[in-house]
Amino acid sequence: MRTILILTKDHREYRAIIEAELPDISIITEPTEECEIVLGSPSLISKELVKLPKLKWAQSTWAGVEPLLGPALRRDYVLTNARGVFGGLMSEFVFGYLLAHERKIFALAQAQQEKEWKRFITGTLRFKTIGLLGVGSIGAEVARTAKFFGMNVRGYTRSSEDCEYVDDYFHTLPPLPLGCVPARVEGRGEGLLYFANNLDYLISILPNTKETRKIVDANLLSALPPHCIFINVGRGSAVDEFALIEALEKDKLAGAVLDVFEHEPLPKEHPFWTTKNLQMTFHTSAPSFPEDIAKVFIENYRLYVEGKPLKYQVDFEKGY
Amino acid sequence: MRTILILTKDHREYRAIIEAELPDISIITEPTEECEIVLGSPSLISKELVKLPKLKWAQSTWAGVEPLLGPALRRDYVLTNARGVFGGLMSEFVFGYLLAHERKIFALAQAQQEKEWKRFITGTLRFKTIGLLGVGSIGAEVARTAKFFGMNVRGYTRSSEDCEYVDDYFHTLPPLPLGCVPARVEGRGEGLLYFANNLDYLISILPNTKETRKIVDANLLSALPPHCIFINVGRGSAVDEFALIEALEKDKLAGAVLDVFEHEPLPKEHPFWTTKNLQMTFHTSAPSFPEDIAKVFIENYRLYVEGKPLKYQVDFEKGY
Numbered sequence: 071m072r073t074i075l076i077l078t079k080d081h082r083e084y085r086a087i088i089e090a091e092l093p094d095i096s097i098i099t100e101p102t103e104e105c106e107i108v109l110g111s112p113s114l115i116s117k118e119l120v121k122l123p124k125l126k127w128a129q130s131t132w133a134g135v136e137p138l139l140g141p142a143l144r145r146d147y148v149l150t151n152a153r154g155v156f157g158g159l160m161s162e163f164v165f166g167y168l169l170a171h172e173r174k175i176f177a178l179a180q181a182q183q184e185k186e187w188k189r190f191i192t193g194t195l196r197f198k199t200i201g202l203l204g205v206g207s208i209g210a211e212v213a214r215t216a217k218f219f220g221m222n223v224r225g226y227t228r229s230s231e232d233c234e235y236v237d238d239y240f241h242t243l244p245p246l247p248l249g250c251v252p253a254r255v256e257g258r259g260e261g262l263l264y265f266a267n268n269l270d271y272l273i274s275i276l277p278n279t280k281e282t283r284k285i286v287d288a289n290l291l292s293a294l295p296p297h298c299i300f301i302n303v304g305r306g307s308a309v310d311e312f313a314l315i316e317a318l319e320k321d322k323l324a325g326a327v328l329d330v331f332e333h334e335p336l337p338k339e340h341p342f343w344t345t346k347n348l349q350m351t352f353h354t355s356a357p358s359f360p361e362d363i364a365k366v367f368i369e370n371y372r373l374y375v376e377g378k379p380l381k382y383q384v385d386f387e388k389g390y
Numbered sequence: 391m392r393t394i395l396i397l398t399k400d401h402r403e404y405r406a407i408i409e410a411e412l413p414d415i416s417i418i419t420e421p422t423e424e425c426e427i428v429l430g431s432p433s434l435i436s437k438e439l440v441k442l443p444k445l446k447w448a449q450s451t452w453a454g455v456e457p458l459l460g461p462a463l464r465r466d467y468v469l470t471n472a473r474g475v476f477g478g479l480m481s482e483f484v485f486g487y488l489l490a491h492e493r494k495i496f497a498l499a500q501a502q503q504e505k506e507w508k509r510f511i512t513g514t515l516r517f518k519t520i521g522l523l524g525v526g527s528i529g530a531e532v533a534r535t536a537k538f539f540g541m542n543v544r545g546y547t548r549s550s551e552d553c554e555y556v557d558d559y560f561h562t563l564p565p566l567p568l569g570c571v572p573a574r575v576e577g578r579g580e581g582l583l584y585f586a587n588n589l590d591y592l593i594s595i596l597p598n599t600k601e602t603r604k605i606v607d608a609n610l611l612s613a614l615p616p617h618c619i620f621i622n623v624g625r626g627s628a629v630d631e632f633a634l635i636e637a638l639e640k641d642k643l644a645g646a647v648l649d650v651f652e653h654e655p656l657p658k659e660h661p662f663w664t665t666k667n668l669q670m671t672f673h674t675s676a677p678s679f680p681e682d683i684a685k686v687f688i689e690n691y692r693l694y695v696e697g698k699p700l701k702y703q704v705d706f707e708k709g710y
Contacts, residue, residue: 158540159514166493169486176499178671185663187655189672194479218538220478335507343505351498352509 071096072375077110077118078131083360084109084367091368107374109367112137119144127374131363133208133356134305135384136278145386150370152363153382156356157211160303163355164212164273165219167327168195171299196220198270203285204304205233206390208356209275226265228281240265242281266293271301277390278305288313291323299325303355306331311342318346329355391416392695397430397438398451403680404429404687411688427694429687432457439464447694451683453528453676454625455704456598465706470690472683473702476676477531480623483675484532484593485539487647488515491619516540518590523605524624525553526710528676529595546585548601560585562601586613591621597710598625608633611643619645623675626651631662638666649675 073096076084085097088109098105101121108115108122109129116137119125128138130151138149170176172193181188200216202209205225213223213235225236240261262285266272272294276282286300287310294300300323302309311332317323325347331340334353342348370380384390393416396404405417408429418425421441428435428442429449436457439445448458450471458469490496492513501508520536522529525545533555536543545556560581582605586592592614596602606620607630614620620643622629631652637643645667651660654673662668690700704710 158516162489162514162539163493163512166486166489166495169482170490170495173483173486173671173674175486175490175495175671178674179496179669181672182663182670185658187672189674192674192677194482196478215538218535219482338505343502349499350502351493351495352501352507354493354498354509354512357512 072107073098073102073105074371075099075101075105075108075110075118075122077108077114079111080131080358080360084364087361087364088368091364092371107371116140116143127370127380129367129370130384131358134277135390136305138384139386139389148380149384149386150366150380150382151384151390152358152366154207155359155362155366157208159356160208160275161211161215163303163329163351164301165195165215167301167349168200168271168299171325197222199224199268200271200273201226201265201269202236202273202275203308204275204277204282205230205236206275208303209233209273210235212273212275224265224269226262262290263293266290268295269298270295271299274300274302274304274308276304276308278307279389282308284308284310286310286314288316291317294323296322297324299323299327301327301329303329306334315341315345315348318348321346323347325349327351329353392427393418393422393425394691395419395421395425395428395430395438395442397428397434399431400451400678400680404684407681407684408688411684412691427691436460436463447690447700449687449690450704451678454597455710456625458704459706459709468700469704469706470686470700470702471704471710472678472686474527475679475682475686477528479676480528480595481531481535483623483649483671484621485515485535487621487669488520488591488619491645517542519544519588520591520593521546521585521589522556522593522595523628524595524597524602525550525556526595528623529553529593530555532593532595544585544589546582582610583613586610588615589618590615591619594620594622594624594628596624596628598627599709602628604628604630606630606634608636611637614643616642617644619643619647621647621649623649626654635661635665635668638668641666643667645669647671649673 071094075098081099101118104124105122106124106126108125110131112130112132112135115128125147127148133152133156135149135151172195174190174192177190197220199222201224202212203226205227210233213233216223217235223236224238225233226240228242231239274286285308291313314326318326327349329351330353336342342350373380391414395418401419421438424444425442426444426446430451432450432452432455435448445467447468453472453476455469455471492515494510494512497510517540519542521544522532523546525547530553533543533553537555543556544558545553546560548562551559594606605628611633634646638646647669649671650673656662662670693700
């Protein structure tokens, strides 16, 4: 009988789902010396790592695993994250806010409060251009939804071009002349500015890595047209906060929806709370529903028992 | 050279688009005795009907044509309405409000105003059940979008079952035993109550006809579960206003979004302005973009010139 340690506030839901699917296991909620398998949130797992000398596999209930990447922490186990489950939820979030913007739902609510029959001219998503910073499994689902609504889709990636719903790809490095083998070039190059040109919506779905740090800076923001809306559902570290505030306050950008921040919860004195045309959503864009995450865990558990490679393994160096 | 009378406030846009596509025509904006063809809003056309003795064809820029259905008005011409162009826009409207509800975007905005970091539990469209009152070309597009988001789709129609995106159909009349030829049965029967059972969202896309009048009444509303959201993008006449107010005020229904009303603009003293959990959007759900409507007109104009039957003909008796 194998033992599974569950470290999340939703441990009761996880226990019920997993026990129904996997007979012949024992579930615990406190670390033991013998424990090899843990399912939980990265923040809770990171606190217990020292009490798990025999740990072989940790399944994160989140997509982001920053708390487990600290340089002082062990990396002698397989870390898998939750992938393939957030795309639909994040996509609903992104399109909820894009449609709210196009259909002016806050302005309409305001008019109702003032008892004014106001027939606003409202917009549509059709034929608009959306740019995705990062096209992993979540970005691919956002791209698929954008195509459903008749939009043009641009993707900005390190080098991958594997999503069929992206019309045009842009990369960290500019395209190379045929036959040219480059030395590793640092920097984001001009690809990012071509990507930004005339975007109606910019969506960041980037993880927190060295390469994505403050990629949304004054330079990128000034390349966007002033009617553009920026949405960040990736990580707060991708944004130069002061450059974003300046762009919004000076109407160089029409609006921003931020779900993630460098420091969460956002401190009360942070200027974002009252920045012009900035909406914040407190890291709610993709709730981890236990029934979704448990499925990922159960699938991986079966591979683990058979000694096969697990799905969604995190590269500790890359950070995702 | 044929003469086309354009009767809409957007006549400049229409003129530019139509003149570019159809050479050899003459566009006027005031009625003449000789005029055979008019393109315009039903309300403006209805006022000029007496000045158009030779009228053969009127193309409405709207989907609804009520102003041309009055019993005192002529019906000796072909009336075509705008169809096939509003589905996408209405669908964006409906899903904008459904997502705003699931993602609690008003509550999140309120929390931001109060500088409270509140991690609301938000919902999803996936696996929810949506019921469409009326499945014409607009309803079909709403159904298609609902399936995209992983929802269950019910349709309530007189008898048609031709939309592939509807999972279950319900009809005005209950299903008949095999071989039974019914006398015409009046009334809406039990089909409507089965249709309403356990709906998460009820969407009315019904036109204004005798048969749809106050179909959303106390009986139907009481068959809905209390977490249900009602959206009306059809016509205001489909709703028993006082029954709806009672359902909302007594929390028998979680919310309503009304785009259309019995009397528009809604009078200042109407209780809807301040009814609990009621949002109104002032008939903005599907703006008539001239580039879309002009396409319908031009297609029909070419059929007209060739003497072929026109598309989207209105049955004056049915009213749509």
